[in-house]
Amino acid sequence: MSSGTVLGTDEFHALPVSTVADRLGVDPRRGLSSEDADARLRRYGANTVSVPAGPGPLRRFLVQFHNPLIYVLLLAGVVTWVFGGRVDAGVIGGVVLLNAVVGFVQESRAQRALEALSTMVPVEATVVRDGVPRRIPAARLVPGDVVELAAGDRVPADLRLTEVHLAEIDESALTGESVPVVKSADPVPASAVVADRAGSAYSGTLVTRGQARGLVTATGGATQLGDIQHLVATAEVVTTPLTRKLARFSRQLSVVIVAVSAGAFALGVARGTPAPEMFTAVVALAVGAIPEGLPAAVAIVLAIGVVRMSRRGAIVRHLPAVETLGGTTVICTDKTGTLTRNRMTVTTLAAAGEPVPLAEAGSALRECLVAGVLCNDAELDEGDPTEIALLAAAVEAGLDPAAIRAAAPRTETVPFESETRTMTTVHNGVAYLKGAVEEVAARCETELLPGGGERPLDRAALDRMQETLTARGLRVLAFARLTPVPVLLGLQAMQDPPRPEAVTAVEACRSAGIDVKMITGDHAGTALAVAGAVGLADSARVRTGAELAELPPAEFDDAVADTSVFARVSPGQKLELVQALQRRGHVVAMTGDGVNDAPALRRADIGVAMGAGGTDAARQAADMVLTGDDFASIEAAVRVGRGVFDNLRKFIAWTLPANIGEGMVVLVAIVLGATLPIVPVQILWINMTTAVFLGLTMAFEPTEAGVMRRPPRPPARPLFTASLLRRVVLVSLLQVVAAFAAYRLQLGSGAPVEEARTTAVNVFVGVQAAYLLSCRSLDRPVLRAWPGHSRMFALGLVLTAGLQLVLTYVPVLNTWFHTAPVGLVSWLWVLGAAVVAFAVVEADKLLWLRFTARRASRRGGP
Numbered sequence: 001m002s003s004g005t006v007l008g009t010d011e012f013h014a015l016p017v018s019t020v021a022d023r024l025g026v027d028p029r030r031g032l033s034s035e036d037a038d039a040r041l042r043r044y045g046a047n048t049v050s051v052p053a054g055p056g057p058l059r060r061f062l063v064q065f066h067n068p069l070i071y072v073l074l075l076a077g078v079v080t081w082v083f084g085g086r087v088d089a090g091v092i093g094g095v096v097l098l099n100a101v102v103g104f105v106q107e108s109r110a111q112r113a114l115e116a117l118s119t120m121v122p123v124e125a126t127v128v129r130d131g132v133p134r135r136i137p138a139a140r141l142v143p144g145d146v147v148e149l150a151a152g153d154r155v156p157a158d159l160r161l162t163e164v165h166l167a168e169i170d171e172s173a174l175t176g177e178s179v180p181v182v183k184s185a186d187p188v189p190a191s192a193v194v195a196d197r198a199g200s201a202y203s204g205t206l207v208t209r210g211q212a213r214g215l216v217t218a219t220g221g222a223t224q225l226g227d228i229q230h231l232v233a234t235a236e237v238v239t240t241p242l243t244r245k246l247a248r249f250s251r252q253l254s255v256v257i258v259a260v261s262a263g264a265f266a267l268g269v270a271r272g273t274p275a276p277e278m279f280t281a282v283v284a285l286a287v288g289a290i291p292e293g294l295p296a297a298v299a300i301v302l303a304i305g306v307v308r309m310s311r312r313g314a315i316v317r318h319l320p321a322v323e324t325l326g327g328t329t330v331i332c333t334d335k336t337g338t339l340t341r342n343r344m345t346v347t348t349l350a351a352a353g354e355p356v357p358l359a360e361a362g363s364a365l366r367e368c369l370v371a372g373v374l375c376n377d378a379e380l381d382e383g384d385p386t387e388i389a390l391l392a393a394a395v396e397a398g399l400d401p402a403a404i405r406a407a408a409p410r411t412e413t414v415p416f417e418s419e420t421r422t423m424t425t426v427h428n429g430v431a432y433l434k435g436a437v438e439e440v441a442a443r444c445e446t447e448l449l450p451g452g453g454e455r456p457l458d459r460a461a462l463d464r465m466q467e468t469l470t471a472r473g474l475r476v477l478a479f480a481r482l483t484p485v486p487v488l489l490g491l492q493a494m495q496d497p498p499r500p501e502a503v504t505a506v507e508a509c510r511s512a513g514i515d516v517k518m519i520t521g522d523h524a525g526t527a528l529a530v531a532g533a534v535g536l537a538d539s540a541r542v543r544t545g546a547e548l549a550e551l552p553p554a555e556f557d558d559a560v561a562d563t564s565v566f567a568r569v570s571p572g573q574k575l576e577l578v579q580a581l582q583r584r585g586h587v588v589a590m591t592g593d594g595v596n597d598a599p600a601l602r603r604a605d606i607g608v609a610m611g612a613g614g615t616d617a618a619r620q621a622a623d624m625v626l627t628g629d630d631f632a633s634i635e636a637a638v639r640v641g642r643g644v645f646d647n648l649r650k651f652i653a654w655t656l657p658a659n660i661g662e663g664m665v666v667l668v669a670i671v672l673g674a675t676l677p678i679v680p681v682q683i684l685w686i687n688m689t690t691a692v693f694l695g696l697t698m699a700f701e702p703t704e705a706g707v708m709r710r711p712p713r714p715p716a717r718p719l720f721t722a723s724l725l726r727r728v729v730l731v732s733l734l735q736v737v738a739a740f741a742a743y744r745l746q747l748g749s750g751a752p753v754e755e756a757r758t759t760a761v762n763v764f765v766g767v768q769a770a771y772l773l774s775c776r777s778l779d780r781p782v783l784r785a786w787p788g789h790s791r792m793f794a795l796g797l798v799l800t801a802g803l804q805l806v807l808t809y810v811p812v813l814n815t816w817f818h819t820a821p822v823g824l825v826s827w828l829w830v831l832g833a834a835v836v837a838f839a840v841v842e843a844d845k846l847l848w849l850r851f852t853a854r855r856a857s858r859r860g861g862p
C-alpha cells in the first residue's frame with residue numbers, strides 16, 4: 001500500500017521537481033492553502049503510523065497457556081478426573097484459567113503503560129502554508145505540503161526534495177546504512193532503490209547537516225517507514241537485562257524443582273501411595289515452588305516505574321532504562337537550560353578593555369549591537385535564547401532591530417555550530433562574525449574604541465575583561481566586522497540565572513553518592529561560576545576541552561574521573577568522556593540536545609535528551625527525554641529508579657520464600673511419609689491468591705525516604721545476595737514448621753482433618769502476610785523504617801483476609817477445596833504464627849545489621 005496508488009504515481013523520485021509539484025497540485029513556494037490542507041487531511045488521514053496492533057487479545061490470552069507448567073497442571077487435572085476426582089479436577093482447571101486471566105491482565109497493563117509513552121513526546125514539523133512557514137504537529141501533514149528541514153530534525157513524512165543546502169540525512173532507521181547520505185534536488189532513475197534516491201527524504205530519518213525543503217509525497221502508513229512497520233510484525237516483548245536474568249533463573253529453578261518432584265514421586269509410590277494421588281501431590285509441589293509469575297511481575301514493576309517517572313517530567317523511551325537509572329553513579333549534565341533557566345539577558349557590554357553600561361551602548365557601541373541584530377536568526381519572541389538576548393539588548397539601548405535588518409538584508413549565512421562556536425552573516429557585502437571570544441579575537445588585528453576610532457587589538461586587556469565577566473557567571477560573546485579588514489567591535493555579556501531547583505537536586509545527588517559533572521561549550525570562567533552557584537564546583541577541578549585533548553592517554557581516565565566541570569568541550573569529546581567513565585566502571589547518565597550529541601547519548605548507559613529545547617536527533621538517541629529540560633527531573637528519575645529497583649528486590653525477596661515454602665510442605669510430608677497438612681488444591685489456592693493480592697502490592701510500594709542518602713548499587717552486585725538466600729531458607733522453614741505444627745496439634749486435639757488442614761492453610765497465608773509486612777523494608781526493621789502508608793498494601797491484606805474467610809466459611813468452597821469452618825483457637829494459631837514469623841525475620845535483620853556493622857568496624861571502616 002503506497003501513496004502512489006492514491007496520488008497517481010509512486011515514482012516521485014524519478015520526476016523533476018516541477019512535475020512533482022504539478023502532480024501534487026501545489027505551488028512549491030507558497031505551499032498549500034489552509035483549506036486545501038484541511039480537505040486533504042480528511043481525505044488522506046493523519047500522518048501517523050499506527051503501530052501494528054500486535055497479537056489480538058484472544059491470541060495473547062491463549063499464549064498464557066503456552067507454558068510447560070500449565071501443561072503439567074492440565075495433565076494432572078486429566079489424571080485426577082480419570083481417577084474420579086471430579087471436583088479436584090475442576091478446581092485445577094479453574095486455577096489454570098484464573099492464572100491465564102491474571103497473566104493476561106498483568107501483561108495488558110504493562111503494555112498499555114508502554115504504549116502511552118510513545119505518544120508523549122510531541123513531534124512537530126515546519127511547514128509552509130498560505131505562503132508562511134509555521135510549526136504544526138507532524139501528524140497534521142498532508143501530501144502536497146511544503147516542509148522545511150534543518151539539521152537535527154527528524155523527517156516527518158516522505159518528501160521529494162525541492163531545495164537542498166548541504167543537507168545530509170542519516171537513513172539508518174530505514175536502510176541500515178549508518179553513513180549519512182548527501183542529498184540533492186535532482187531526480188534519479190526510476191529503478192533506484194530507496195538508499196540511492198538522493199532527491200527524496202524519508203519519514204523517520206534524521207537530518208544530520210544543512211537545510212532542505214521538500215514536498216510531502218506520502219504520509220502515515222503510506223510512507224516507506226509505514227511499509228516497513230507493517231512488514232515487521234512487532235510482537236515487541238517487554239524484556240530487560242533483569243527480566244532476562246530472572247527468566248533464566250526461573251528456568252533453572254524449575255529444572256531443580258521438577259527433578260525434586262520426580263524424586264518425591266518415586267519415593268511416595270515406593271512407599272505405597274497410589275500413583276495418581278502421588279502425581280497430584282507432586283504437581284502441587286512443583287506449581288507451588290516454581291515462581292512462575294516472576295518475569296511478568298518484574299515487567300509490571302518496571303512499567304509502574306515508567307509511569308511514575310513520567311509524572312516527574314522524565315519520559316523513559318526504553319524500559320531497561322528504569323532499572324539502569326537506579327544504578328546511575330555519574331550524571332554528566334549540560335549547563336544552559338538544565339542547570340540554568342536558559343533565559344539570557346545582556347547585562348554589560350565592553351570594548352577596548354572597558355565595560356560600557358547598556359544604557360550608553362546605543363551610541364558608544366552601536367555597531368556591536370547592530371552586529372548582534374544582523375548576525376542573528378532569532379525574533380524577539382522566538383529562537384535561540386542567546387540571540388533573543390542580543391535583540392533585547394539592542395532594543396533596550398534604543399535601537400530598532402526591524403529597521404536595522406530591513407536596511408541591511410542578509411545575503412549569506414554560515415550558521416552557528418558547537419564545533420566552531422561562531423556564526424557569520426553577510427549583508428550588502430559587509431560580513432559580521434559573532435561567537436566565543438577566543439575564536440573571534442583570533443581573527444582580528446584591531447579593535448574599535450567606544451565612541452569611535454580604532455586601535456591595535458590589546459589581547460591582554462581583552463583576556464582580563466573576559467576573566468572579569470565570566471567570573472560573574474556571564475556568557476560572553478564577541479562581535480567583529482570582517483570587511484574590509486577584521487575589527488573587533490566589542491563584547492556582550494549575558495546572564496542566565498541558575499535554577500533554584502537545580503541546587504537542591506545537585507545536593508540530593510551528591511548525598512546519594514552520585515557524582516555530578518557539568519559539561520559545557522561555554523568558557524571555563526562562566527562554567528565555574530555557574531557550577532559554584534548550583535553547588536558543584538571545587539575550583540581546582542575544571543578542565544577545558546583543549547586541556548583534555550593534550551592529556552596523555554594513560555592519564556585521561558583519571559583526569560576525567562576527578563574533574564567536575566568541563567568547559568569549551570566539543571560534542572565529540574562528550575563521547576570520550578562517557579567512554580572514560582565507563583572504563584572506570586561507572587554507570588553514566590549524560591544529557592545532550594544537539595545533533596552532534598547523539599553518539600554520546602547512545603553510548604551513555606542513560607542518554608538524556610531535552611524535550612523542549614533539544615533536536616529530534618538527540619531525542620531519538622536518548623533513553624529518556626526530559627519534558628522540562630530540567631536537572632531536577634534527572635534527579636527525580638534516579639530517585640524513582642532506585643525505588644523501583646528496591647520494589648523489585650522486595651517482590652523477589654517475598655515471592656521466593658513464599659513459593660519455596662509451599663513446595664517444601666508437600667516435600668517434607670512425602671519424605672516423612674506423613675499425611676499432607678495442606679492438600680494440592682489448597683496449595684494452588686494459596687499460590688494463586690497470595691501471589692496476586694500480597695506479592696504484587698510490592699510493585700506499588702512508595703519510594704523509601706532514605707533512597708537518596710545511600711550510595712548507588714554497585715553495578716556488579718548480583719541480584720541474589722547472601723542476605724536474600726538466608727531469608728529464603730529462614731522463611732520457608734518458618735512456613736513449613738508453622739503449617740505442620742498447626743495441623744498436627746489440631747489433629748491431636750481431636751479436630752477433624754478438614755479443620756486441621758484449613759487451619760494449616762490459614763496459618764500459611766498468615767505467615768506470608770506477616771512476612772510481606774516485613775518486606776516493606778528489606779534490610780532494616782520495618783517498624784523503625786516505616787515507609788509510610790500504602791493503599792495497595794492495605795487493600796492487599798484486606799482482600800487476602802477476606803478470601804481466607806470465604807475459603808473457610810463458604811460451603812461451596814469447603815467442598816471444592818476440602819476445607820471446613822474453624823473456631824477461635826484456630827485463628828489464634830494463625831495470629832500466633834504470624835506474630836512469631838514477623839518477630840523472627842525482624843530479629844534476623846537486627847542481628848545481620850549488627851554483624852555487618854561489627855565486620856565493617858573490624859576492617860577499620862566507619
Ligand SMILES: Nc1ncnc2c1ncn2[C@@H]1O[C@H](COP(=O)(O)OP(=O)(O)OP(=O)(O)O)[C@@H](O)[C@H]1O
Nearest residue numbers: 334335336416418421423434435436519520521522
Ligand atoms: N548563537 C550563537 N552564535 C554565536 N556564538 C554562540 C552562539 N551561541 C553560543 N555561542 C558561543 O559558543 C559557545 C558555546 O555555546 P554552546 O551553545 O555550544 O554551548 P553548550 O555546550 O550548548 O552550552 P551548555 O552546555 O551550557 O548548554 C558559547 O560560549 C558562545 O561563546
